[in-house]
Amino acid sequence: MVINDGHSVGLSFLRFGDRMNVPQVIEIKKIIEETPTIKTFIFDWTMVGENIPTPGQFVMVWNFKDEKPMSVSYIDVHKGEFGITVKKVGPFTEDLHSLKEGDKLGIRGPYGNGFDTNLKGMRVLAIGGGVGMAPIASFTEEALRKKAIVDVVCAAQTKDELLFDERLKARGAKVYTCTDDGSCGFKGFATHRVLQLIEHKEYDWAVVCGPEVMMRPLYGSLEAHMIEGEYSMERYMKCAIGVCGQCCVDKTGWRICAEGPVFSSDQVSEIVEFGKFHRTASGLKEYF
Amino acid sequence: MLKTNLCGVRLKNPLMLAAGVLGSHASSLNWILESGAGAVVSKSFSKDPNDGYKNPTTVAVEGGIINAIGLSSPGVEAFKEELEDVNRVKGRSIASIYGANPEEFAYVAGKVEDLVDMIELNVSCPHAMEGYGASIGQNPKLTYDVVNAVKEAVDVPVLAKLTPNVTDISEIAVSAENAGADGLTLINSLGPGMKIDIVTGNPILANKFGGMSGPAIKPIAVRCVYDAYEATDIPIVGVGGIRNYADVVEFLYAGASAVQIGTSIMYEGPEIFGRISSDLEEFIEDSEFDSIKDMVGFGHK
Numbered sequence: 001m002v003i004n005d006g007h008s009v010g011l012s013f014l015r016f017g018d019r020m021n022v023p024q025v026i027e028i029k030k031i032i033e034e035t036p037t038i039k040t041f042i043f044d045w046t047m048v049g050e051n052i053p054t055p056g057q058f059v060m061v062w063n064f065k066d067e068k069p070m071s072v073s074y075i076d077v078h079k080g081e082f083g084i085t086v087k088k089v090g091p092f093t094e095d096l097h098s099l100k101e102g103d104k105l106g107i108r109g110p111y112g113n114g115f116d117t118n119l120k121g122m123r124v125l126a127i128g129g130g131v132g133m134a135p136i137a138s139f140t141e142e143a144l145r146k147k148a149i150v151d152v153v154c155a156a157q158t159k160d161e162l163l164f165d166e167r168l169k170a171r172g173a174k175v176y177t178c179t180d181d182g183s184c185g186f187k188g189f190a191t192h193r194v195l196q197l198i199e200h201k202e203y204d205w206a207v208v209c210g211p212e213v214m215m216r217p218l219y220g221s222l223e224a225h226m227i228e229g230e231y232s233m234e235r236y237m238k239c240a241i242g243v244c245g246q247c248c249v250d251k252t253g254w255r256i257c258a259e260g261p262v263f264s265s266d267q268v269s270e271i272v273e274f275g276k277f278h279r280t281a282s283g284l285k286e287y288f
Numbered sequence: 289m290l291k292t293n294l295c296g297v298r299l300k301n302p303l304m305l306a307a308g309v310l311g312s313h314a315s316s317l318n319w320i321l322e323s324g325a326g327a328v329v330s331k332s333f334s335k336d337p338n339d340g341y342k343n344p345t346t347v348a349v350e351g352g353i354i355n356a357i358g359l360s361s362p363g364v365e366a367f368k369e370e371l372e373d374v375n376r377v378k379g380r381s382i383a384s385i386y387g388a389n390p391e392e393f394a395y396v397a398g399k400v401e402d403l404v405d406m407i408e409l410n411v412s413c414p415h416a417m418e419g420y421g422a423s424i425g426q427n428p429k430l431t432y433d434v435v436n437a438v439k440e441a442v443d444v445p446v447l448a449k450l451t452p453n454v455t456d457i458s459e460i461a462v463s464a465e466n467a468g469a470d471g472l473t474l475i476n477s478l479g480p481g482m483k484i485d486i487v488t489g490n491p492i493l494a495n496k497f498g499g500m501s502g503p504a505i506k507p508i509a510v511r512c513v514y515d516a517y518e519a520t521d522i523p524i525v526g527v528g529g530i531r532n533y534a535d536v537v538e539f540l541y542a543g544a545s546a547v548q549i550g551t552s553i554m555y556e557g558p559e560i561f562g563r564i565s566s567d568l569e570e571f572i573e574d575s576e577f578d579s580i581k582d583m584v585g586f587g588h589k
Contacts, residue, residue, distance in 0.1 A: 065342070242553065244309070245312040281340060283362035
């Protein structure tokens, strides 16, 4: 029988209360225009303990009007910097895109479980669709650093929208581009490009992030080829600290913000709503 | 040893999930039941869908969090599907409902009574829209009318969840009892409170203010339970800041027949239910008590 002693209670309040779960209002250090619709925002960040983001984790971004989860796309522990990469898709992201270097945003986190990057010597297929390349890029850099062999399938609608293909090539990954309109690389969806690849090449592990309508068939193909891996999911999020229940998924009830956003293949098999539906702010189901 | 009874409903233990925490889907409610809770209370839902407030809806403060989710709800028709999937073999299922007036409460209660073991009335949300939540529960007459309307509409036991943000909680508790409430749940979140970002001067919550919950509010919750126990003769469910078995014991001594746990899930996840129930069992074994019932009201000397 254990009652928390003063010491451990104090520590947990520091961890949960004082730092991570209150937005830290900080300046945007640098803005990089990645594509016509995608920008990266770089921040200075204190890299201590659980404050250090890992690939696949996310932060909550507050623009003083609304707050949304954004996955971490750059991590440089030595320089004390991290970045998020944002596609303009609605009022919140349009507002972020209107900001300049030196403008401020509130950031809290990092939250959730990231990707396993201890994959030394393993042949890894990393697949990112659209802005889903954001966590795939930070994963690939970290996995390469840890001596994994990483092939990347970088998918976008068109050539101009390809994200982080050059960046990951420069790091030593083999990058296969793929565009819906055929303007660069393979013409067609990531699903088809991956099918072609895995029929000719052996992989030990896969990591996937993108729209669920893309991830669902990819999951089927990778499972059929017995390639285990991890998948990053997204849901409407409110508290991000595991209490409100908004981001729980059927049927396990797992919280995307706490047990996720990254799930193993075996876990994905238990998430019945994967690729089928998500819930809106009110809690109503919306089918993809 | 932990078995008890609340308003005629048998509970395998006195630990319940509080409304508004991991209660939006059957899947998370079932996870909590599997983690050892005796009962779960759903997130409050209403007649029609409601998006709630924009983010930020939650922010940490010393000793807990403040939240203004804003009573988001998919509406009773959609939520019935969730209630149908709650595993009532594992534990009890309680629907938390809200509305703007007695008729709306009675309508929603009637729609779900066959799917649940009890109904809890949220007349106490401190960040609700005008006319909802605490604006009902701060008024003895409105509280009476809502409880009375629901009691006339349904046969399952009805709990009235009250707000601590009143001058005299006993007055409201008596009013709910007179209207026929089978039990009381005390307390809803405190305040409302506010947190301001000192760089920009912005209140952090989009709604500016929100209800405070977490370990810091426990002494107030214990006092409210103690007062209501003196003032009424109906069972009380204690809620507010419970984080370990000792907190549960305090609430039982104050007069609670069962307790609810919510915010503390953020510290250690749903496993908190299993841990507290085994610690509580150990405490009772080592004590002079034979059952939960023996402990209820022990603090009233």
